[in-house]
Amino acid sequence: VTNRSNIFYKENAAGGASHQITVTFVGLRSCAWTAFEISGAKISGALDQTASNKGNTPGTDASVGPSSATTQANEIVIAGAGTRADSGANINMSAASSGYTNVFTESDALTWGTGGSVDYKIVAATGTQSATYSHNDTGASFEWSAVLATFMEAASSSGIVRPHSL
Numbered sequence: 001v002t003n004r005s006n007i008f009y010k011e012n013a014a015g016g017a018s019h020q021i022t023v024t025f026v027g028l029r030s031c032a033w034t035a036f037e038i039s040g041a042k043i044s045g046a047l048d049q050t051a052s053n054k055g056n057t058p059g060t061d062a063s064v065g066p067s068s069a070t071t072q073a074n075e076i077v078i079a080g081a082g083t084r085a086d087s088g089a090n091i092n093m094s095a096a097s098s099g100y101t102n103v104f105t106e107s108d109a110l111t112w113g114t115g116g117s118v119d120y121k122i123v124a125a126t127g128t129q130s131a132t133y134s135h136n137d138t139g140a141s142f143e144w145s146a147v148l149a150t151f152m153e154a155a156s157s158s159g160i161v162r163p164h165s166l
Contacts, residue, residue, distance in 0.1 A: 005080050009047065013037075034118050038076060042151070054144065054145040055143075056142060062132070064081070064146035066128035074160065077150050079100060079118070081147075097132040103120060
């Protein structure tokens with residue numbers, strides 16, 4: 001499977017509306033990305049748990065997890081999934097399974113059909129995390145990948161705040 005989903009993060013970044021993010025892709029046929037800001041997370045060592053998965057079985061949901069159990073309650077879970085198909089079909093990827101809030105959903109029927117979704121949830125108790133994404137592609141050339149990461153709340157925080165898109 002050549003389709004990839006990734007999560008990149010920057011701890012203790014300055015907040016606000018005047019961010020500049022440069023993304024350069026070389027040799028890719030199709031891609032999608034999103035960025036958003038989170039407040040209330042630890043400023044150092046915030047990343048707690050991760051999980052990833054990929055597959056290419058037509059007609060099956062994209063899924064990731066379970067992760068290892070979160071270290072503490074009050075963590076934010078960021079999950080994402082992406083698809084690619086050589087069919088050029090318009091692939092529709094759903095938002096993540098129950099409990100998640102969708103931040104970004106993309107579908108594209110350019111030369112290479114793609115679809116993707118980025119979602120989050122804030123958990124109040126420790127536990128393993130997972131996400132499932134449904135899609136409409138049943139073609140033989142279909143590929144999907146999914147990732148998730150959990151980030152810990154700062155001890156002095158009044159709670160992790162809903163992320164907002166940049």
